[in-house]
Amino acid sequence: MPAISVANPKGGAGKTTLAFVLACELARSGGSIAVIDADPNAIIASWGRKRAEQGKSAPFEIIAGPKESELVRLIDQYTASHDFVLIDLEGTASRMTSRAFARSHLVLIPFNLSPIDAELAANAVALIQEEAEALGRDIPFRLVRSRDNAAMQTKTAKRIVAAIDEAGLPLLGVGLVERAAYRDIFDFAATLEELDDATTSGLPAARKNAYEVAHAVVAAVQVEIRR
Numbered sequence: 001m002p003a004i005s006v007a008n009p010k011g012g013a014g015k016t017t018l019a020f021v022l023a024c025e026l027a028r029s030g031g032s033i034a035v036i037d038a039d040p041n042a043i044i045a046s047w048g049r050k051r052a053e054q055g056k057s058a059p060f061e062i063i064a065g066p067k068e069s070e071l072v073r074l075i076d077q078y079t080a081s082h083d084f085v086l087i088d089l090e091g092t093a094s095r096m097t098s099r100a101f102a103r104s105h106l107v108l109i110p111f112n113l114s115p116i117d118a119e120l121a122a123n124a125v126a127l128i129q130e131e132a133e134a135l136g137r138d139i140p141f142r143l144v145r146s147r148d149n150a151a152m153q154t155k156t157a158k159r160i161v162a163a164i165d166e167a168g169l170p171l172l173g174v175g176l177v178e179r180a181a182y183r184d185i186f187d188f189a190a191t192l193e194e195l196d197d198a199t200t201s202g203l204p205a206a207r208k209n210a211y212e213v214a215h216a217v218v219a220a221v222q223v224e225i226r227r
């Protein structure tokens with residue numbers, strides 16, 4: 001039922017990776033998932049195409065390259081038929097982004113823990129707040145740490161997290177850790193489950209992290225729906 005958008009105008013923030021990992025993880029836990037790939041780079045759609053060429057199905061439905069004019073209808077259609085709808089967006093101010101925000105139960109803003117990226121994430125938050133004002137209601141969102149250092153939290157990262165906290169912005173408790181597995185899924189047109197320990201290092205840790213991130217996102221969306 002819920003629609004979750006992933007947005008941030010900054011390229012390379014980790015939007016597609018987060019949307020994809022969530023789709024895999026929610027599908028693995030038994031949900032029926034639809035991914036609307038509205039990213040102009042169409043990475044998830046091309047992942048699905050590669051699999052089809054290899055004779056493999058995808059564990060979730062992929063709706064590639066929606067037109068701006070059909071986005072709302074698609075979101076409504078798939079939220080009615082599926083447990084979760086994930087929308088991979090570019091996130092720049094556009095009608096596509098506005099419409100996705102207006103129809104989303106939660107917007108995720110992944111960002112890298114660097115001062116420049118944190119500032120750009122603040123722009124993404126401002127865009128959501130502007131849309132919320134236009135709509136006349138809140139648009140629930142969470143900032144999500146992306147490409148987190150698995151071994152330690154740097155002093156810079158701690159400072160950024162403290163600043164987010166001070167600004168009263170909601171930060172998801174778990175971030176997506178920097179892992180080779182999150183790149184190899186695209187390289188091998190695979191899911192996290194299908195990747196092999198022989199070719200991908202740190203796989204168990206990546207799977208655990210994906211589970212924890214998905215769990216935190218589901219908890220956040222449930223909180224927002226109950227509000």
Ligand SMILES: Nc1ncnc2c1ncn2[C@@H]1O[C@H](COP(=O)(O)OP(=O)(O)O)[C@@H](O)[C@H]1O
Pocket residue numbers: 010011012013014015016017018146147148176177178179180182183
């Ligand atoms: N958690 C992660 N671990 C490893 N690589 C990552 C992770 N998140 C993103 N990347 C890599 O960073 C780059 C940008 O990520 P991507 O998800 O495409 O960002 P966006 O969709 O915001 O442009 C890609 O090369 C991707 O493989």
Ligand SMILES: [Mg+2]
Pocket residue numbers: 015016017039041043089
């Ligand atoms: Mg992308």
